[in-house]
Amino acid sequence: MKILAAGDGFVTTKVLQGAIAGADGLGEAEVQVEAIQSNWPNDPYSDFSGVKEAFGDEDELIAALVGADIAFSHTYPFSERVIASSPDLKLITITRGGPVNVDVEAATRHGVVVSNAPGRNAVASAEHSVAMIMAAARQIAQRDSEVKAGDWRSDYYNYDQVGPEIAGSTVGVCGYGNVGGKVARVLAAMGAHVIVFDPWVDPSALEPGMELASDLDSMLERSSILTLHQRLTKDTEHMIGAAQIAKLPDQAIVVNCARGGLLDYEAVADALDSGRLFAAAFDALDPEPLPAGHRLFSTPRVTMTPHLGGASKQAAELAGRIGAADIARFVAGERPEHLMNPEVYEADNLRVR
Known part of the structure; x- marks a missing residue:
C-alpha cells in the first residue's frame, strides 16, 4: 500500500x-x-x-x-x-x-x-484565546510598543484607563466545543464567573460553577468579557453585530479567535471609537489579511494577531x-x-x- x-x-x-x-x-x-x-x-x-x-x-x-x-x-x-x-x-x-x-x-x-x-489544535487555540483576553484587558501590545518607542506613561494608572481583572469578571463563552470548553475552564480557574451560550451543549458537560445561558441575549447582557468559539455557518455568520454589542455592559471586551465571519467588525470599531467598548482582540478577521488602510488599524485598543492561534x-x-x-x-x-x-x-x- x-x-x-x-x-x-x-x-x-x-x-x-x-x-x-x-x-x-x-x-x-x-x-x-x-x-x-x-x-x-x-x-x-x-x-x-x-x-x-x-x-x-x-x-x-x-x-x-x-x-x-x-x-x-x-x-x-x-x-x-x-x-x-x-x-x-x-x-x-x-x-x-x-x-x-x-x-x-x-x-x-x-x-x-x-x-x-x-x-x-484545541489546546493551542484555547491558550491563545486566553492570552488575547488578557492582552486586551491589560493592553499589553499597546504598552509594549510605547515603551519601546521611549514613551513611559504612568497616567495609565488612572482609574478610567485601567482594565478589568479576569478574577471576578463575568465572561460569556459563546460555543463550548473543544476550544471554548478549555477556555471556559481556564477562566473559571482564574476566578471568573463563566456563562456559556451553546444551543447544542449538554448542561451536564459544564464544570461546577459555570452557568448555561438560555439564549444569546441573556448571556450578552451580563458579560463584561465576550469570547467567541462558534463554528462559522449560515446561522452564525455575523452573530455578533451592533445590536448584540449594544446589549453588553459598558466598557466590555470582545475577543474573537475563532472565525472572522462571526463578528461585524464595523460595529466593533464603532463601539471602540465611541468608548462603548473598552478593548477588543482578534486572531480571526474578515477578510484575511486585512487590506491596507483598513479601519481596524487605527481603531483604539485593538490587539490583533494573524490567525495563528492554533500554531x-x-x-x-x-x-x-x-x-x-x-x-x-x-x-x-x-x-x-x-x-x-x-x-x-x-x-x-x-x-x-
Whole structure:
C-alpha cells in the first residue's frame, strides 16, 4: 500500500512520516511512503477549484498520487479534478479540524473516504484565546510598543484607563466545543464567573460553577468579557453585530479567535471609537489579511494577531498522530474514527474494499 505524505511548513513531511512510523500497527505494515512538501505558510493559501484554504499545485499533487492508495496531508488542494485524476486513491486524511481543502462531495462520488483530525489544535487555540483576553484587558501590545518607542506613561494608572481583572469578571463563552470548553475552564480557574451560550451543549458537560445561558441575549447582557468559539455557518455568520454589542455592559471586551465571519467588525470599531467598548482582540478577521488602510488599524485598543492561534509544535504533532491512527485503522481493515463521509466506507460497492 502506498501513502503520499503531502506536507507543508507547519505539518511537515517529517511530522507526517514520523506519525506514520509511530502509529500502532502501521510502522510494521507493508506500506510505501512517498513525500512532497509545499511552501505554505510562507506563501498564503487561497480558495480555488471548489476547495477552501488550500495551497499547492494540482498538477504536482496529481503526479505524486499516481499509484497512491492513501493521501495524508494538511493544506494541499484535493479538488474534483485531483480526485478524478487519481483512480487508485481510497482514503484522504487531512490533519485539520475541518477538511475544507477537500471537495468531500467529489470524494464521495468517486468512492474515496475522507477523514480529519478534530481537536488537533484545541489546546493551542484555547491558550491563545486566553492570552488575547488578557492582552486586551491589560493592553499589553499597546504598552509594549510605547515603551519601546521611549514613551513611559504612568497616567495609565488612572482609574478610567485601567482594565478589568479576569478574577471576578463575568465572561460569556459563546460555543463550548473543544476550544471554548478549555477556555471556559481556564477562566473559571482564574476566578471568573463563566456563562456559556451553546444551543447544542449538554448542561451536564459544564464544570461546577459555570452557568448555561438560555439564549444569546441573556448571556450578552451580563458579560463584561465576550469570547467567541462558534463554528462559522449560515446561522452564525455575523452573530455578533451592533445590536448584540449594544446589549453588553459598558466598557466590555470582545475577543474573537475563532472565525472572522462571526463578528461585524464595523460595529466593533464603532463601539471602540465611541468608548462603548473598552478593548477588543482578534486572531480571526474578515477578510484575511486585512487590506491596507483598513479601519481596524487605527481603531483604539485593538490587539490583533494573524490567525495563528492554533500554531504550536504540539498541535502539528498531534494532528499527525490523529491522522496516522485513522490511516492505521483503514490499513488494518477497520473503520477510521474521524470520517467525513462514513457512507462511503460503509458502502460495499465503492472502492474502499
